[in-house]
Amino acid sequence: MTGRTGDGLGTVLRLQLRTGWKALVAWVGGIVGTYAATVAAIDTTYGTTEQLATYEATVGSDPTMAAINGTPYGADTLGGVAANEFGFIAAIAVPLMGLLLVARSTRAAEENGLLELLRSRAIGSRAPWVAALLVTASALLLVGLGMVVSLTAYGVDLADAVLYGASVTALGFVFAGLATLAGQLLRRSAGVIAVGVVVLGVAYVFRAIGDVEDNGWKWLSPLAWQQETRPFTDDPRVWPLLLALGAATTLGALGLALVGRRDLGSAMVTSRPGPASAGRFLTTGPGLALRRHGATLVAWLVGAALVGAMMGAFTDDIADVVAANPELTEMFSAGVVGDPTSWYVSFTLVLVMLMAFGASAQVLARVRREETHGRLEAVLALSVRRTTWLGTHAAVAVLGGALVALAGGAGLAATTARTTGDDAGALVATVQYLPAVVVVAALGVALLGLLPRALALMWVAIAYIAVVETLGETLSMPDAALEVSPLHAIGRLPTEDPTGGAVTVVGAVAVALLIAGLAGFRHRDVPR
């Protein structure tokens, strides 16, 4: 390969920064900000060595924590507690950041014809990919740097902080590399993102199996490579970092090698001819909507069912570990957080609900693309009512999200029933959480109708709910801020009973948002 395939790198770099800086700022600011707040909150709550020791004694050996956040190495230090508390967010947000940043500025741009115009200039085939990797890598380095600064500001040893920051950055690199390779194999950016999310889900489950059962499965997971650096223990290790960097380099290099070998706009996996006419169902509004969103929803459905079932499968082990640990048994029997299994079940439910929100949001993001890509015009030029059109897609988003939640809840119920002796507890709790799915989808519908260009706020809202549910108490957020999350408002299920008033309020807000969105859509210009 000649160096020419990288020509025009500077141009593409400037272009990507110019058009993508908002997303970069949001990712880096969001992750570093949440992390800094976590460190600050933990420094307040566990300010003394004794307090840290308490944390180590309880949470440090709590298997539910190991399943969710990973093995809490060094949980008697500020850095270790922060790493543990932030473990879930880091494991989800950082890989997604690497994945989405690369996919959005490469495959997505190729898909909508932008790269064709660019490449007609003196710009080589690899330049967009190299530029995307450089931008993404820099952003990930900034995330790592932000973490180092947050930690050292609270007196954590610089070397430990650097090892932690580097491990998080390297985790992001792995998924940026994965996006580069998947971007050559698949034609649509949605497919690239789907592959990345599936890999992330599998990695999460493997890491969890490894951490609960204490076996080698975890070494298949990039998430474990991050944690196994153990930066805040007496025995910090650099070599897992090399695993991550090696995997990232291999994936990225393979991807870049393939760029030079394929046609622009093509992929290694190509499409086949299809039917010459549409069946009856496809020509109906719901039929077309399902066709648009069906594959996405099925993927989320299967993903949620698997996550629910696999996480649920550990409840046995968790119950055993708690039973064998008198301190833990005492903590749980004190009744602060209920029994360990139902606490664990309730956290897995939150995970399932977040997946349901993600499914709804992805449906609505695609609905917006119908408008920005000009297809909505063709539809509205037909005899189609605007409220019917948006209402149909909104129904797919709501019902789709609900089904994803139920699939996850069913998976969880099926695998936990043996341990908890409650056949349907998790499923009942999922049903009780459903108003939250409706309200999140309704927020998206309201944005589509009233502020379509601000639809990304829907993802911000979901990220906010994730932070409240996983870090809310650690961060000592005020009640008012916690209650904004519909999950928190409804209550910790199945440990608690759902707050009846909250369910009514959440339902009412959802209905109001849906009505506002539909009315706004009826009265606004299209396209906007």
Added chain:
Amino acid sequence: MSDPVLDISGLVKTFGSFRALDGLDLRLEAGEVRGFLGPNGAGKTTTLRVVLGMIRASGGRVRLFGQDPWRRAVRLHRRLTYVPGDVALWPGLTGGQCIDVLGASGPPLDPARRAELVDRFDLDPTKRVRDYSRGNRQKVALVAALAARADLFVLDEPTAGLDPLMEEVFRECVTERVSDGAAVLLSSHILSEVEALCSTVTIIRRGRTVKAGSVAELRGLARTTVRAVVPGTPPDLDRFDLHDLKVSPVSDGGSGREITFTVEPDQLDRVLRPLVDGGLRGLTVRPPSLDELFLSEYDEAPA
């Protein structure tokens, strides 16, 4: 007389402080094909979007089949089909599926005509949309629109991306629909297409109608170009109302003079007499073309 198909008067559309349409007038009767012309950014697509009820007029009056296109969009769209300027289709569907999806709402799709048009436009309906070229995507939209039994066809630069052969097919199909009694509003930059298809024309600039009328009328406004070769001294033509008069020695080095000028068509007869009497050796008369008229309209300073 029944309502006109489309009646727009004084249409205004503002986007923030920008006036995209500024008092536009347009009228379209049943069985009429009206060319809708104007330079880029003049407001053609914005007008069509108002007509289709996708954006709401900020001022003026728009009546589609005698009704308000914003409030009655759904009902009115059972009588028209639309080909957007930039055809966007669902990447995962085949062309044939897209035609049926579009045909399912709106005026009824004639299955025989659908099959015939797929054939005439030489379209492979089993291909996925993402594998189509731009011209083929355009064909999908055209088949979906023209296979419907509609009273009005709204076409926004419908032949962009089509090859000349397909352009010809398009013209035939439109002519057939018009002979069935349908009306057509055709936004286009291809003047030969407008001349071939349209009976009337509306020209807009900066969101305002600057010229409207039948093609014949507009042709009457344009001047005929005359090029004549006469031996020796040319006759005195000053008493006529000529434009762009130029007299030059003939290019073959002979003694004659070449005279070129433009003249209103009704003056032609009188101007040619002295030339013929002077021993005319060569004569080219080019009938008025819309091109010149359009170019001058596009180019003129704001009215």
